[in-house]
Amino acid sequence: MKQNFYIFNNGRLRRQENTIFFEKEDGTKAVIPIENTEAIYALGELDFNTKLFNYLAQKGIPVHVFNYYGFYSGSYYPREYLNSGQLLVKQVSHY
Numbered sequence: 001m002k003q004n005f006y007i008f009n010n011g012r013l014r015r016q017e018n019t020i021f022f023e024k025e026d027g028t029k030a031v032i033p034i035e036n037t038e039a040i041y042a043l044g045e046l047d048f049n050t051k052l053f054n055y056l057a058q059k060g061i062p063v064h065v066f067n068y069y070g071f072y073s074g075s076y077y078p079r080e081y082l083n084s085g086q087l088l089v090k091q092v093s094h095y
Contacts, residue, residue, distance in 0.1 A: 002038035010045040015052040037061055043070065 007013065011024040013032075020032040032040070040056075040063045048063075056063060057078035065073045 002036055004039050004041060005032055005037050006041045006043065007046065008043050012047040013040075013042070013052060014047075014049050015055045018055065020052065020055070034059055034061070039064060042066065 007022060009022075009024050011022055013020065013022050015021075018034075020034050020037075022030045022032060024030070034055075037059075039061060042063060042065045045068075046065075053063075053076060056076070060078050062078065063076040065075065067073050
């Protein structure tokens with residue numbers, strides 16, 4: 001069963017050798033179980049790198065970002081795997 005992963009602390013979220021790490025400001029690391037993660041909610045001040053976003057796109061995991069006051073700022077959604085819509089048009093015309 002996939003779960004959402006919430007980050008409340010400040011730090012850095014990064015990928016290293018197909019593993020996602022959250023590094024807190026004090027230097028401690030926490031591993032995010034990527035195979036069991038449905039979405040990541042960033043509620044603290046975080047740094048990201050592009051390797052992380054490329055890996056999350058491969059796994060289909062969105063990242064939702066909130067500001068200091070807890071208000072929604074935006075999301076990073078990976079692109080859809082089959083996004084042409086041509087299959088849907090053919091299914092509807094067949095029906």
